[in-house]
Amino acid sequence: MSVDYDSYKRGIVLSNNESFREAQPRLMTDPVYGARDMTYSWLKLEEVVVTEGNYTDPDYDYVAYTFYLKNNGLETVDIVYHIRITDSYKKMEDAIRVLVIEDDIHTIYQKPDYNDGQGIPVSYTMELRKTQKFLSDTIVTRQHIFNFQPGMLRKYSVVMWIEGTDPDTTDDILGGMIKLQMNFSIVSDQ
Amino acid sequence: MMSLRMMTLRLTLSILGLILYLFIFGSVTYAWVTMAQINNIDNLTLIASSGRELLISTDDENYDTTISLQQLHVSNQLKDVTTSDGIHFTRGGYMERGDAIAQQDYMVIDLYFKSTARERDLFLMNRTFENSNRGTYIESNGINFIPKVHYTEDNHRLVLKDSIIRYYAKDAVRISFGEMDEEGQVQQATIYDPSENEFRGYGKSFGAYSYYLARTNTPLSLPEYTPSIIYGLSEPDPANPYQALDNRSWISRLKPTDETDLNGKTIYKTKIRLCIWIEGWDPDAIDGILNDQLRIQLEFKLAHRAT
Numbered sequence: 001m002s003v004d005y006d007s008y009k010r011g012i013v014l015s016n017n018e019s020f021r022e023a024q025p026r027l028m029t030d031p032v033y034g035a036r037d038m039t040y041s042w043l044k045l046e047e048v049v050v051t052e053g054n055y056t057d058p059d060y061d062y063v064a065y066t067f068y069l070k071n072n073g074l075e076t077v078d079i080v081y082h083i084r085i086t087d088s089y090k091k092m093e094d095a096i097r098v099l100v101i102e103d104d105i106h107t108i109y110q111k112p113d114y115n116d117g118q119g120i121p122v123s124y125t126m127e128l129r130k131t132q133k134f135l136s137d138t139i140v141t142r143q144h145i146f147n148f149q150p151g152m153l154r155k156y157s158v159v160m161w162i163e164g165t166d167p168d169t170t171d172d173i174l175g176g177m178i179k180l181q182m183n184f185s186i187v188s189d190q
Numbered sequence: 191m192m193s194l195r196m197m198t199l200r201l202t203l204s205i206l207g208l209i210l211y212l213f214i215f216g217s218v219t220y221a222w223v224t225m226a227q228i229n230n231i232d233n234l235t236l237i238a239s240s241g242r243e244l245l246i247s248t249d250d251e252n253y254d255t256t257i258s259l260q261q262l263h264v265s266n267q268l269k270d271v272t273t274s275d276g277i278h279f280t281r282g283g284y285m286e287r288g289d290a291i292a293q294q295d296y297m298v299i300d301l302y303f304k305s306t307a308r309e310r311d312l313f314l315m316n317r318t319f320e321n322s323n324r325g326t327y328i329e330s331n332g333i334n335f336i337p338k339v340h341y342t343e344d345n346h347r348l349v350l351k352d353s354i355i356r357y358y359a360k361d362a363v364r365i366s367f368g369e370m371d372e373e374g375q376v377q378q379a380t381i382y383d384p385s386e387n388e389f390r391g392y393g394k395s396f397g398a399y400s401y402y403l404a405r406t407n408t409p410l411s412l413p414e415y416t417p418s419i420i421y422g423l424s425e426p427d428p429a430n431p432y433q434a435l436d437n438r439s440w441i442s443r444l445k446p447t448d449e450t451d452l453n454g455k456t457i458y459k460t461k462i463r464l465c466i467w468i469e470g471w472d473p474d475a476i477d478g479i480l481n482d483q484l485r486i487q488l489e490f491k492l493a494h495r496a497t
Contacts, residue, residue, distance in 0.1 A: 025226035031235035174241035
C-alpha cells in the first residue's frame with residue numbers, strides 16, 4: 001500500500017459551522033417536498049445566510065443551505081467547484097433557479113427559457129434578468145477559487161426554488177423532482 | 191546460535207515495526223477523513239408539489255381535484271327563483287309562487303374541502319370569460335326572444351313587438367356560497383353575479399320587468415330591498431398568487447383535524463354550500479331563457495386573506 005504524501009499537505013474540508021466543529025468531506029442537505037412555485041423576492045436570504053446548514057422557511061418551499069469551505073492542508077491550492085444535476089424528473093431543471101452566495105456575492109443560475117411565454121412577454125424582475133445560464137443540460141456552473149491559502153475559509157449559501165415567473169413553470173412540472181450535487185476539488189498540479 | 195540478547199532486540203524491532211505500521215495506516219485513514227481533496231454537498235433535492243394541495247369531495251371520503259356535475263346529483267333544470275340572503279329561496283320574482291324547492295328549482299351543492307397547504311382560506315377565484323379547463327366561467331348559448339308587446343331595455347331603448355332580441359341565461363345566473371356549521375346550516379352567504387354587470391343586476395326597471403308590465407298590465411313594484419351582491423371575485427396579488435388582494439369571494443377558513451397526510455402534515459377541512467339559480471329579478475330573466483343551456487365551471491383556491 002502506498003501513501004500519497006500530498007494527502008498530508010493538501011486538503012479541503014466542509015462544515016456547517018464556521019468553527020468547523022463537525023468538519024466533513026460530504027455534507028447532506030434535507031430534501032424539500034411539495035414545493036410550489038414562488039419567486040426570488042420571497043426568499044428570506046438574510047435568514048438563509050445566518051443559518052448554519054439547512055434553512056427551513058415557514059412560509060415557502062425552497063432548498064437553502066449554508067456551509068463553509070476550509071483549506072485544512074499545509075499548501076495553498078486552487079480549487080474548482082461545480083454544481084451538477086444528478087437526477088431530474090418532469091423537466092424540473094427548466095423551471096428552477098439556483099442561487100449561489102459566495103462570500104456575499106450573489107449569482108443566480110437558470111436553464112435558458114424554452115417556452116416563449118406563448119406570446120406573453122416574459123417580464124423578469126431585475127435580479128432575475130441577470131441570471132447566468134447553465135453550462136449544459138447537467139452542469140449548472142463550474143467556478144475556480146485561486147490561491148486558497150491554508151486556514152482560509154469561504155462561506156457559501158446555495159438556494160434552489162421553482163421560479164413562478166418562468167414561462168417554463170407550467171403544470172407539467174407538478175410532481176417533478178430535481179437533485180443537485182455541489183462538488184469541490186483541489187486542482188491537480190499537473 | 192542466536193543469543194538471548196539478539197532475540198530480544200529482534201523482538202523489540204519487530205514490535206516497533208508493528209507500531210509504526212499501524213501508525214501509518216492510522217494516519218492514512220485519518221487523512222482520508224479530514225484532508226480530502228474532493229468534497230461534496232449532496233442531496234440538494236427539490237420535489238415539486240403534486241398539485242393536489244386542495245381536494246374536493248361530496249361525501250368527505252372520496253376526494254379529488256375536480257368534481258363533475260354527474261357526481262353532484264343535482265337538478266339540471268333551473269327555474270327562476272329569488273333570494274335576499276343566498277340561503278332561503280322563493281319562486282319568482284315577478285310572479286310569486288311560494289317557496290322554491292332545492293334541487294328542483296335551484297341547485298344546492300354541499301362540498302367538503304381538505305388541504306395541507308399553508309394557506310387556510312378558501313376563495314372562489316379566477317373569473318374567466320373564455321371556455322377553458324381552468325378558471326371560473328359561466329357560459330350559455332343564448333336564445334332568440336320575440337316579444338309579443340313593446341317594452342324597454344336598458345338606456346330607455348325601445349324593443350318593438352315581434353323583433354328578435356337575444357338573451358342569455360348566463361346573464362341571469364347567481365351563485366351563493368357560505369360555510370356550513372356543525373349542524374349543516376349556513377349562517378351567512380355571499381351572493382355573486384357572474385355576469386359582473388351591476389348595471390344589469392338585481393331589480394332593474396327595464397328588460398324582463400318592463401316586458402312583464404307591458405305584457406300583463408299588472409302593477410308591480412320593484413323590490414325595496416336589494417341584497418348584498420358581489421360583482422367580481424377576489425383577485426390574487428399579481429406578485430404572489432397565494433395572497434388575496436381582497437376578500438370579496440372568501441368562502442371559509444379550513445380548520446385543523448386530527449388527520450394527517452403521509453408526510454405527517456395536519457389535514458385542514460371545511461364544508462361549504464353552493465347554491466346556483468336563475469335570479470327572477472334579473473332583467474335578463476325573460477321568458478325563454480329557462481330553455482337556454484348553461485355551462486358552469488367553478489375554481490376554488492386557497493390563499494391568505496387580505497388584511
